[in-house]
Amino acid sequence: xxxxxLLCIALLSITACGKEEVKPSVCTTKPIQPLQIIDKxxxxxxxxxxxxxxxxxxxxxxxVENIEITPKIIxxxxxxxxxxxxxxxxxxPEKLLSDRLDIVKASALNVSSQFMVARDGTIYRLMPxxxxxxxxxxxxxxxxxxxxxxxxxxxxxxxxxxxRQANIDLVMYLKxxxxxxxxxxxxxxxxxxxxxxxxxxxxxxxxxxxxxPGEKFMSDIKDAVGCLNLKAPPKGK
Numbered sequence: 001x002x003x004x005x006l007l008c009i010a011l012l013s014i015t016a017c018g019k020e021e022v023k024p025s026v027c028t029t030k031p032i033q034p035l036q037i038i039d040k041x042x043x044x045x046x047x048x049x050x051x052x053x054x055x056x057x058x059x060x061x062x063x064v065e066n067i068e069i070t071p072k073i074i075x076x077x078x079x080x081x082x083x084x085x086x087x088x089x090x091x092x093p094e095k096l097l098s099d100r101l102d103i104v105k106a107s108a109l110n111v112s113s114q115f116m117v118a119r120d121g122t123i124y125r126l127m128p129x130x131x132x133x134x135x136x137x138x139x140x141x142x143x144x145x146x147x148x149x150x151x152x153x154x155x156x157x158x159x160x161x162x163x164r165q166a167n168i169d170l171v172m173y174l175k176x177x178x179x180x181x182x183x184x185x186x187x188x189x190x191x192x193x194x195x196x197x198x199x200x201x202x203x204x205x206x207x208x209x210x211x212x213p214g215e216k217f218m219s220d221i222k223d224a225v226g227c228l229n230l231k232a233p234p235k236g237k
Contacts, residue, residue, distance in 0.1 A: 040125070058107070069130055072142040075144070076218065097110070106203070106206050121162030137190060138194065139200070144178075171230075175228050193233050
């Protein structure tokens, strides 16, 4: 017992007594190669594409031929669920699950995200990066969403060091691939984007309160990618 305690104290500055630390990153605007991304597609067939077009028309006032977007925002989330398979299965169907009474009136289109990061930091691409996903009110038409498995019950930041590192790498990858990206924000900050040219939601009554992924997580990621000069949302909302 004493020996174990002494060893833990000796390693405290390196591993925080067994807890993995975020690896130091060199912030760069150059493409990260290779960045391992595993493709794990959600169901996104003709029906979901058609519902996405209708969502764009009804909520953003745009008549579009396709659902491609020009990314301007990277938006980070948590899934409020610690299990990867359960998190994935919530996004997989084309139509919204029956328990989403908070947003079903806005559309039957299921929520989605371009990426999901597992607890061990594995990055999964769930759909084409430049297709619109329904993951945030008002900003879907210009944002790429990154879901992180965790945030149990929407209460605490329990996201892992590996997830933090994966988000840092993914943000740098996306900014290098899409120079059009200007903002890095958390889901809990989305309403602060009202009043910007990127906010498109026409329904003034369609808003939800979000807490993910929290101030600490966002601060960790923003500090690590500071050289990218990505903007935070405006203050005041």
